[in-house]
Amino acid sequence: MQLLYSNILPLGTNENQSTIIDCFHEQLSKADRVDIAVGYTSNASIIELDSLIQQYGLRHICLTIGMYYIEGMPESAYHTAMKLNRKWQSAGIGEIRIVKSFKYHGKLYCFYKDGRPISAIFGSANLGAIKLEATNRRQYEISALTTEAAEATEIASHIEHLNQASCSANIADITEMPLIRETNTSLNGVELVTSVPQSNVDFYKRCKAYVSFFLQLKVPSAAEKHMDDGKHYTKSNINVCYAAPRSKRKARDWYETQLTVGADIYHMTGYPEKNKPFFVVTDDGYWFKAHTTSDNNKQFSAVGDELIMGRWLKGRLATAGIVTPVNNTLEDTDREGMITQEMLQEYGSNRLLFKKTGQTALDEDGTPLDVWMLSFTGNDDEER
Known part of the structure; x- marks a missing residue:
């Protein structure tokens, strides 16, 4: 020995x-x-x-x-x-x-x-x-x-x-x-985002849903991720970082995300009004301001920073070991960093639960804003 x-x-x-x-x-x-x-x-x-x-x-x-x-x-x-x-x-x-x-x-x-x-x-x-x-x-x-x-x-x-x-x-x-579940650190130190204690998260989880929606995440299958016609989601939604760059020399940030909501959702009663801000508390303890924008208020994004939503959503997948963040999307020719249906299936959820809690919180100017909860959890565990 x-x-x-x-x-x-x-x-x-x-x-x-x-x-x-x-x-x-x-x-x-x-x-x-x-x-x-x-x-x-x-x-x-x-x-x-x-x-x-x-x-x-x-x-x-x-x-x-x-x-x-x-x-x-x-x-x-x-x-x-x-x-x-x-x-x-x-x-x-x-x-x-x-x-x-x-x-x-x-x-x-x-x-x-x-x-x-x-x-x-x-x-x-x-x-x-x-x-x-x-x-x-x-x-x-x-x-x-x-x-x-x-x-x-x-x-x-x-x-x-x-x-x-x-x-x-x-x-x-x-x-x-x-x-x-491991801590998603992609939002740590990001301006306009704060962390809230687990007790606060649990409180909002317990709040009765005044209205709630399932926001489907539109992504290609692994077989479709190299197809660049619009319907395969490489030009919008959470894979917008693989769309044409804004300048020829600068790649889009991998965390850049456009959460596009379907017409079946944004036409429903109670869905947030266009450009009317509200607070979001996430199921893993982050707090930021968000709004709906674009035609028919179909774009759902954080206020002031287009990367916040991606850092939250894609950060969860990266923390789970399902995808590795990409430093330069222009060099990712195999699109290893593109979110696919298979990745969401492995994670256990292909949609977000968006719930109006019935609570309000004061904005920095003293205006009361609605508080909504955003959850990215297993499809079988979600409650409306």
Whole structure:
């Protein structure tokens, strides 16, 4: 057995000690298969694991995660895990499993070569140890490496039992695991936007809806995202950033969004009047002023900053790990940053719930404005 350490000052490693990360890489380089069972992961560590599988040319990978079925899984890690599970299964190299029978807090890494276990790492290190981030860079872990055949075989047998249907299931077959919504930071520090306490959000959620509307998000399918005739939504709505730039040299900001409301909605009684401002409180705790504009007041936008709505809406998708913000939309020729129907399906909602709360708040000049609530939640969870 060989002890493995974190390299964190003042408890740094010396020349005779190995780090957990270095040992993990070394064992991967000798193996053609790895089975991993841990309590927790992170979004970055799952992505790193996929990269290492490709780097070292492994033929098989099984990642089993033990604590999330009961405690809930961070949404970004969940969506990334779902994507990689589909990728690994499609390639025939493995899967991601979730322990469902109990909380599993073990941390085991078993390495195989030519069908037999050759080594294993065990100890305190969850998967996050293979990808250091700000959240775990100062978190000290200690583990051990065994190359004893009997010990590696025993660990392999334990993971195999854990992967039986009585203990765990493929993540795609898990339907009751709660997801933990993560904080959308895209609006942090943005002028004209303030954060409100969760107690305020809960108050407005409880308010009876004087009137409410579902605002459908019009986006193309993945197959349609390169089609530039107007009906495929590349020139308007939340993908307006892919429309022709306002100047030849300057790309549109990826967060630029036009929330276009259908005639079936803006003609309904109670829909906000054109150019009459109101306050919006979002279901994740942001507060800003908004209005309806354009012909038949079909455009729904924040007052004073055309990026606010996009930072809220697209920021939610980015925080969930479903899309990556694009720095230059002109260079995104594959339109990886274009929001599609498939992305909204993965997120669990393709519409917004817009509810008049019956409450008012004073504008900066003392004018009372209506307060509306805007929610971007699962279609099955919304209440009118």
